[in-house]
Amino acid sequence: MQWTNVSEQNVYQNRWFRVNLADVELPDGSHLDHYVIRLRPVAAATVVNASDEVLLLWRHRFITDSWGWELAAGVVEDGEDIAAAAAREMEEETGWRPGPLRPLLTVEPANGLTDARHHLYWAEEGQYTGPPQDAFESSRREWIPLKLIPDMIARGEVPAANMAAALLMLHHVRLG
Numbered sequence: 001m002q003w004t005n006v007s008e009q010n011v012y013q014n015r016w017f018r019v020n021l022a023d024v025e026l027p028d029g030s031h032l033d034h035y036v037i038r039l040r041p042v043a044a045a046t047v048v049n050a051s052d053e054v055l056l057l058w059r060h061r062f063i064t065d066s067w068g069w070e071l072a073a074g075v076v077e078d079g080e081d082i083a084a085a086a087a088r089e090m091e092e093e094t095g096w097r098p099g100p101l102r103p104l105l106t107v108e109p110a111n112g113l114t115d116a117r118h119h120l121y122w123a124e125e126g127q128y129t130g131p132p133q134d135a136f137e138s139s140r141r142e143w144i145p146l147k148l149i150p151d152m153i154a155r156g157e158v159p160a161a162n163m164a165a166a167l168l169m170l171h172h173v174r175l176g
Contacts, residue, residue, distance in 0.1 A: 039116040043086035044073035047126035057138035099125035120166040
């Protein structure tokens with residue numbers, strides 16, 4: 001059954017997102033009001049080294065008051081190439097410039113509420129360029145053995161669904 005977005009009006013916006021109120025027509029012809037959050041695309045990246053270790057950030061998310069492992073990530077700026085944004089975010093947040101990025105997956109983490117698409121990439125090599133510009137983004141950055149990832153996710157150490165999906169895919173791609 002397909003719902004139809006008849007119209008939307010803006011309720012609030014800032015440089016990061018817009019909140020709209022949509023008039024949605026249901027298959028039976030009835031209507032409902034539904035809030036929609038419109039976001040810029042998100043780009044994320046990591047490197048897997050020759051020892052099959054993945055570069056991750058340990059960070060706190062104040063909204064959920066949770067700690068967890070994540071890939072470096074951020075919003076794609078207007079006119080910016082998505083892979084270039086992923087590489088930029090990785091270098092800013094980790095101090096590592098990734099080699100050629102490979103697409104890993106694209107996910108919609110909350111498509112019942114937002115149109116955000118998260119584009120996740122990985123590289124087989126990286127170059128350390130110095131301390132991260134955005135060191136405030138995480139408490140630490142570590143190389144984690146890829147073979148440990150599934151158990152870490154099972155223990156809740158990777159709470160963000162987009163990051164868990166990407167890391168499981170990366171585990172599959174590298175370790176089969």
